[in-house]
């Protein structure tokens with residue numbers, strides 16, 4: 001039990017304790033903070049440790065699980081033992097008084113493609129003939145390298161990108177603002193502890209390297225993407241911006257949310273076998289368009305787990321850096337109420353969605369606001385919140 005007064009049904013109780021980076025609240029410079037209820041505990045003020053006075057969490061995360069756990073225990077004690085109240089209370093700042101920043105340096109960014117339903121839906125829409133799943137899909141978690149430098153924190157507006165919109169009809173390809181701007185609701189994984197070049201990270205060593213989990217929106221311009229992606233994959237159709245939520249929920253808060261791997265019909269190479277790893281996660285996402293829920297994707301529907309993604313990412317010996325991000329890929333399930341992109345929800349713009357205000361959408365319009373939230377079960381029936389990743393679409397420049 002914490003002595004901090006919490007709002008009813010908060011997802012940010014004493015069992016969560018996510019980390020973020022903030023400015024403001026009457027404090028000088030960047031600070032690392034822990035969220036409890038609708039308050040932020042200033043970690044630099046509490047510890048006097050300069051590691052918590054940096055613009056990203058990377059310098060803290062690099063230390064690895066030993067320090068992560070020590071800090072978590074320390075914060076738990078500050079917030080539960082009433083005797084600490086006089087010392088701690090002045091450093092609890094209202095969330096409304098601070099500005100949350102991008103929490104990590106994003107040394108690298110990879111996006112996977114791990115929902116079978118999503119891969120099949122997109123395959124059917126983008127590649128009209130043949131099996132919607134490519135032959136490699138069941139043997140490895142497919143991914144692409146995204147643009148790390150354009151990963152922005154939630155709240156950063158999304159400027160509609162311009163580009164080549166498709167093949168030439170006569171002469172030159174059409175050029176202009178995308179007409180098919182989309183969201184992709186995803187879950188992100190933050191690497192804390194690096195690995196050595198040449199080292200492979202086993203599925204069972206996932207928690208030795210990954211600190212925690214956030215939400216990601218992989219904004220996508222479908223017309224740019226469909227024209228450019230052969231044969232090297234997504235490029236400018238996705239690199240204009242990717243958004244991430246500001247609070248990183250530690251894996252340590254997700255013990256009650258862990259699930260066995262989903263059933264799979266194809267034998268895997270040993271480095272991808274995860275029967276004992278239990279890194280399926282019971283996260284329920286909600287996607288809102290202008291405040292209205294348009295989808296409730298379940299992360300338990302994912303075919304490849306984040307532990308397999310990390311094992312695959314490093315099987316060639318590629319080293320991990322502190323503060324890198326990899327995302328799950330769009331979280332979609334078997335039924336339309338669980339599809340995580342408009343591409344799927346509107347069948348590539350052929351079946352418009354009708355919103356509560358009577359307007360319809362095929363793809364996003366200027367002024368639209370997309371918000372992804374999530375929650376997971378915590379210990380003893382509590383709930384672990386993730387906050388949200390949100391973005392407002394601005395007209396093209």
Ligand SMILES: O=C(O)/C=C/C(=O)CC(=O)CC(=O)O
Pocket residue numbers: 111112113114115118122123126184218220229234328329330
């Ligand atoms: O199948 C394709 O050509 C591309 C599909 C995507 O847009 C997928 C992507 O970004 C990965 C994902 O979110 O699952």
Ligand SMILES: [Ca+2]
Pocket residue numbers: 111112184186218329330
């Ligand atoms: Ca994606």
Ligand SMILES: [Mg+2]
Pocket residue numbers: 146217218219220238239240241242243
């Ligand atoms: Mg993107």
